[in-house]
Amino acid sequence: MSEFVQLGSVNERPRPPRADELQLQFSDLAIAELNQLLTHYPDKKSAILPGLWIAQREYNGYLSGEAIAEVAYRLERSYAEVEGVATFYSMYNTKHAVGQHMIEVCTCLSCQVCGVYPLAQYIKKKLGINFGETTEDGMFTLHEVECLNACDRAPVLQVGDQYHGPVDEAYVDRLIEQLRTSDVNTVTQMADCIVKVQTGPLTEPTSPTTNPTPTAAKRGRLKVDATG
Ligand code: FES
Secondary structure, eight states: OOOGGOOOOSSOOOOOOOOGGGGGOHHHHHHHHHHHHTTTTGGGGGHHHHHHHHHHTTTTTTOOOOHHHHHHHTTTOOOOHHHHHHHTTTTOOOOOOOOOOEEEEEOOOHHHHHHHHHHHHHHOOOHTTTTTEOOTOOOOOEESSSSOGGGGGGGGGEEEEEEEEEEOOHHHHHHHHHHOOOOHHHHHHHHHHSOOOSSTTSSSSOOOOOOOOHHHHHOOOOOBEEEE
């Protein structure tokens, strides 16, 4: 997306993309969410991270150059500045499009001890893909990730904005089946959460509580549905 990188002279600051240069357009819901978010920050620059998160959710889990440009436009930052942030953090998917559901498998120490390697093999075989790949039907992308900071629930998977743990093969079967049969509304509801720790049966209704796990609470960004 070099067309958005305005080099200019040494004395000229790169400019934000203009509206007529954009190739994507946030939904009204995403615009409202971003505007609401901006009320929490002293300036628009401070909202780059959550703004990118909204864009990633808005565009099916993939931050293309066009998506990054839209965030830059809405936050009045240069494309290069926003791209630099997006490519720094591994939780933003900037390299390639992903499946409808991203399954991220933590393979760090606690999850290793609790059997994530054989579980990961089971998931790979079930989906017919390796880490870093997407199923042929475009439904699932499988990623290996570092510690999700929910070690007390090892082994832990992250699917979209939800944490699942501890999981076993039977849970994986139910989870994948539920994801396969989710309609768009269900997926949207899942994406509405920032992060959830799913502790109860997948089919049970969930309700907010104020009892986050200690490690999760430390991150300061977990909404916990403790139904187990
Ligand atoms: S080691 Fe897996 S969540 Fe921490």
